[in-house]
Each structure stands twice: as C-alpha cells, then as structure tokens.
Amino acid sequence: DTGVSQDPRHKITKRGQNVTFRCDPISEHNRLYWYRQTLGQGPEFLTYFQNEAQLEKSRLLSDRFSAERPKGSFSTLEIQRTEQGDSAMYLCASSLTGYVTEAFFGQGTRLTVV
Amino acid sequence: GEDVEQSLFLSVREGDSSVINCTYTDSSSTYLYWYKQEPGAGLQLLTYIFSNMDMKQDQRLTVLLNKKDKHLSLRIADTQTGDSAIYFCAVGAFTGGGNKLTFGTGTQLKVEL
Numbered sequence: 001d002t003g004v005s006q007d008p009r010h011k012i013t014k015r016g017q018n019v020t021f022r023c024d025p026i027s028e029h030n031r032l033y034w035y036r037q038t039l040g041q042g043p044e045f046l047t048y049f050q051n052e053a054q055l056e057k058s059r060l061l062s063d064r065f066s067a068e069r070p071k072g073s074f075s076t077l078e079i080q081r082t083e084q085g086d087s088a089m090y091l092c093a094s095s096l097t098g099y100v101t102e103a104f105f106g107q108g109t110r111l112t113v114v
Numbered sequence: 115g116e117d118v119e120q121s122l123f124l125s126v127r128e129g130d131s132s133v134i135n136c137t138y139t140d141s142s143s144t145y146l147y148w149y150k151q152e153p154g155a156g157l158q159l160l161t162y163i164f165s166n167m168d169m170k171q172d173q174r175l176t177v178l179l180n181k182k183d184k185h186l187s188l189r190i191a192d193t194q195t196g197d198s199a200i201y202f203c204a205v206g207a208f209t210g211g212g213n214k215l216t217f218g219t220g221t222q223l224k225v226e227l
Contacts (some may be wrong), residue, residue, distance in 0.1 A: 030206030033214075041215045041219055041220075042118070042218050044200075045214050045216070091156065102159050103159070107154070113141065
C-alpha cells in the first residue's frame, strides 16, 4: 500500500462551479478525515467517517459542502457553487480504530477558485 | 473551542539544537502531536505525547509537556538542513470514536549552514 492518495492534486475552477475531490485511504484503515488548510494556517478539521458513517461535521462545513464514503473505502468531498473563500488545500487522512492512532495524511488537493 | 498558538519562524545554524514552542487552551486535551510538513508533501507525524507524561524522547527529538502552563515544546538535537520544514503542533481529545485534531498555525524552521 502506498499510503493515502488524493485526486486531483490541483484544481482550478471558476466561481460558482461545483468540484469533487477523491480520497483513497490506506486499505485497512476504517477512519477517514477531511481537513482544510489555507495559506499560512494549520489544517482545520472538517469531518470524519468511521467506515461509511459520517460521525462528526465541523461548523466550517457549510451546506455547500458534502462528503460521502459510500462503501467505507474511498471518500469524496464535493463543494457546490464554489466561492473564492473556498480556495485552500484539502487534506485527507486515515487511521485505524483505537484510542490513540496515527493519522496518515495524503498530499492534498489544492483548490483555486478564480 | 481549542486554540493552539505557535511562533511563526525559527532560524538555527546546522548542528545547533532547535526548540519549537506551542501553547494550547483546552486542558482536556488528552494527547498532543508534532507534525512536519515539507513543500509539496503531506503532513508527517513526528511524535506524540500523552497528557499524563512530562517528557518523551525519540532519537533526536525530545518533547516536553508542561500541563499546568499548557505548554508543549519540541527540541531537535543536531539540526540538519533536511529538518527545514514547517512544524505543526496538534492537540486532540478522543470524542465520539474519533481523534479530531486542532492544529497550530505552524512554525517554519530554517536551518542555515
């Protein structure tokens, strides 16, 4: 297994368009997390899944954002009607279940809304 | 909510020790992490410490935790040019079955020859 992979690595979109990102976690990991990182800031938690169940969502995740993990494997993050403020790096991480487990991060998808 | 603060920049000479500091606000944080981020790469976990520990050493890395002052530090001994990166402090609590992390703003470490 090569780790957490995210696709695409870069996405440029016009304001108002919808975009979808994909994350493939490490195969045996049943937890999957989405974070957003803006320039000069640390990552901010958006949401996480335990298998296919979305167990927590941050208030940062507005109604325009939706995340799914239909079969408990890969996950998608969709942003509808993108705004310039959505420009950021979107990071996915996965981990095993456990009290303290290492979360492995992907390289991220950099979104630029023009 | 949780607030995690770090200084933005640190510059050291190769071979010296680096000390990166972090303060947090939530006393219920149960574990604290240090991540490294290099340009174009994802976040790499360096080490973590439980809130009931004062110190953890892992090769060149030493983590010190002052729970009373809510202060965490990462010391890198014999700093090398390959250590140049952004270092993030992250704190978390085990809630609802997940390990949600709150990250600091990151400290950019520059190692000069």
